[in-house]
Amino acid sequence: MGKVYKYGDNVDTDVIIPARYLNIADPAELATHAMEDIDQDFAKTVKKGDIVVAGKNFGSGSSREHAPLVLKVAGVKAVIAPTFARIFYRNAFNIGLPILESAEAAERIDADDEVTVDFKTGRIRNKTKQETYQAEPFPEFMTKLIEKGGLVEYVKK
Amino acid sequence: MGVARTTTGTAKGTTKKTTKGTTKETTKKTTKPGMTMTQKILAAHAGLDYVKPGQFIEANLDIVLANDITGPPAIREFAKMGRRKVFDKTKIVLVPDHFTPNKDIKAAEQAKVLREFAKEQKIVNYFEVGAMGIEHALLPEQGLTVAGDCIIGADSHTCTYGALGAFSTGIGSTDMAAGMATGKAWFKVPSAIKFELTGRPGKWVGGKDVILHIIGLIGVDGALYKSMEFVGDGLANLSMDDRFTMANMAIEAGAKNGIFAVDEKTRAYMRAHKSKTTTKQIKVYAADRNAAYDEVYVIDLSKIRPTVSFPHLPDNTKPIDKVGRVKIDQAVIGSCTNGRLEDMEIAAKILKGRKIADGVRCIIIPGTQQVYLDCVKLGYAEIFIKAGAVFSTPTCGPCLGGHMGVLAAGEKAVSTTNRNFVGRMGHVDSEVYLAGPAVAAASAVAGLLIDPAKL
DSSP: OEEEEEOOSOOBHHHHSOGGGTTOOOHHHHHTTTTTTTOTTHHHHOOTTOEEEOOSSBTBSOOOTHHHHHHHHHTOOEEEESOBOHHHHHHHHHHTOOEEEOHHHHHHOOTTOEEEEETTTTEEEETTTTEEEEOOOOOHHHHHHHHTTSHHHHHHO | OOOOEEEEEEETTEEEEEOOSOSHHHHTTTOOOBOOHHHHHHHHHTTOSOOOTTOEEEEEOSEEEEETTTHHHHHHHHHHTTOSSOSOTTTEEEEOOSSTTTOSHHHHHHHHHHHHHHHHTTOTEEOOTTTOOOHHHHHHHTTOOOTTOEEEESSGGGGGGGGGTOEEEEOOHHHHHHHHHHSEEEEEOOOEEEEEEESOOOTTOOHHHHHHHHHHHHOTTTTTTSEEEEESGGGGGSOHHHHHHHHHGGGGGTOSEEEEOOOHHHHHHHHHSOOSSSOOOOOOOOOOTTBOOSEEEEEEGGGOOOEEEOTTOTTOEEEGGGOOOOBOSEEEEEHHHHOSHHHHHHHHHHHTTOOOOTTOEEEEEOSSHHHHHHHHHTTHHHHHHHHTOEEOOOOOGGGGTSSSSOBOTTOEEEESSSOOOTTTTBSTTOEEEEOOHHHHHHHHHHSBOOOGGGO
16 A cells, blocks of 8 residues: 655656766665655655656656666655656666556546555556556566566576 | 648648548558658668567667766666676767766766776777767767667667667666667667658757757657657758757657658768768668658748747747746856757857856857867857857756756756756756757847847
């Protein structure tokens, strides 16, 4: 069960992790600055298992892999949005931050709702509102990569 | 394919054709749609005769690029992949350009990681400070990117090389590491939006104004996951520097890549910029006549005005005639978007014999050492300095709020860079107005956003 943090459209990588911190190599230290330019409380209050729900084009902008990484390290269990910027989508997948595309879930879920997610089926359950949403399935190619343990393991073999 | 439906213009001088409701279903069995430029390059690099949108492929890479921000995490991931050597030491390009010359100790440590990896792996195209330029200005100039290439770079503006007729896209550090290890990357084949350019841009209108206009038209996710393919008679009226600027900002419309049809200007550029370190094979791909496009826009370049993107999204555009009174504290001319010689030339034309307004800091940063040297030789450097501008060696610095021009709370900058997100150039309460070099230089003199023609 995760608490929901809700944001609008076009949340860009510069607000997810501002470039002024990109000289920091330690992911845990980086994560203390996650989302600080749009939500100063996020890094202080986010707990393991929490969920970020946002509007379209989440993760737009820079190719910095630090962006999905700080969300993952901060404890975020999943990001739900109608669409993701393509580099963020790849990066999230490569570093193991689960993301789900669902316009309905992104619209219906409000901040502080309690939500559970089944990544195998893409089912998103909103306990607060007693609703269920179905996310877009991952393409088969990506499911195979996940089964092989991600890109690093895939390359090893 | 199919009958194109032409709708009335969604903006001045622009018509939009949609190809929805094509004859796909009835013709499916006998003919398949042709391929776009992007699809042809991807097919060739995957060893396939034909690819279609949505198909997953693994493509061979001609260039794998990283910088001092994205390189160190890629190097850490590379170490986990169990390969001792990169797939080809001539095809990896490492450019410490973001926080260099090192802005602080942490940045210095990151640049050191890149340097030591380059040395250990005998990377041929590592560019130390002194040879370094802003990566997307540097690589074409060095002849490392040519038509027909398949390129990935751990930097979102890697899409710049599409100006040369290459497939070129930004990826993250883990994909970069896999690319260094295997020489391959996986892609989902994109569909495309076609931009048919016609006409000739007016005075003080350049590639930046055209691409800002287009982003304003389609939105920051208007080309999400797609290719933006630029073709048409109007191309002849756009210089290579204009095209680099336009391809560079394809990502700001969410595109996977931007790509230009190759013409004589492209060929002349490639002849004048041949790699001294790597053997490159130029291959020109034109889209099939029956290639399928999700949308077609006809853009009349002569109707586009100098254009400014207001905070805090690149699609928040206004023609210069409608910007109102916006006082600025800083003007930045440079970056991977507008740090090329033509951009410097435009700034010099405007700043010659003029002075930067009181209370404005004007920072001019050429994209590469060659551009810098040309500015010195051509007298631009003297013009800039006499006007009261700062003229520095290449760095990405201010564009991403790194160094060399970070903004304080409440400050406004006009900038030829590519993003005006919240906090992009500094304090979370600062503002960035994106424009081309002509508007930026004129605004630096006027102290407020202004049409260069009215200076």
